[in-house]
Amino acid sequence: MQPLIDNARAFGQRPEEFAELAAGQSPQVLFIACSDSRVVPALITGARPGELFELRTAGNIVPPYASAHPTGEAATIEYAVEVLGVRDIVVCGHSHCGAVGALVRGDDLTAVPAVRDWLARAEPRPAGTPKDPAVAEGVQNHVLAQLLRLRSYPCIDRKLSRGELTLRGWYYEVHTGAVREHRAETDAFETL
Secondary structure (H helix, E strand, O other), X not given: OHHHXXXXXXXXXXXXXXXXXXXXXXXXXXXXXXXXXXXXXXXXXXXXXXXXXXXXXXXXXXXXXXXXXXXXXXXXXXXXHHHOOOOEEXXXXXXXXXXXXXXXXXXXOOOOHHHHHHHHHHOOOOOOOOOOOOOHHHHHHHHXXXXXXXXXXXXXXXXXXXXXXXXXXXXXXXXXXOEEEEEOOOOEEEEO
C-alpha cells in the first residue's frame, strides 16, 4: 500500500495540470470494463483525465434495463448517454476473466452468494471452452451479449436510431496487451 500512498501524495503536487478539470467533463466514450485490477482503461487507451467515463463491474456485466428497479449501472449508462452525450460505448472484456470463467465452467459459487447472484445477471451463460485458461471464446461471446443488452436501454436505442451513438465490443488480452474489436462484417474479433 505504501507505494500507492507515496504516488498519491506526489500526484497532488501538480495542481496546474488539473485545474481545468474543475470546469467539468466532456468525455466522448463510455468505457464498460471488468473490475479486474489487470484491466486499466486509461492505460489501454492512453486516455487522460476527463476523456473516458468508466463503468466497472464484475465481469463487465450490463444488467438488464428495468426502469422500475434502477441500478447504479443503469444510472451511469443513462448519465453518460443523455447528460454527457458520449458518442461511443465500448464494452471491453478481457482474457483470464474470473467472472466469465466461472460462468463458462458452471462453478459452484455458494460460498460467495453476492458474486453468484450478480453473475446470474449474465444469463444466458456465455458459451466457451471450459478448459481454456484465457476463456477467450467465452469472454468474446459475453461481450457480444452485453452489447445486445445495451440496445434494450431506451436512451441507447434512441441514440442508435438517430446515428448519434456507436457500440463497440473489445477483447483485451492481459497476457499480451493486444486489443481486438468485434467486426460485424466478419463476425470476428480482429486487431484494432
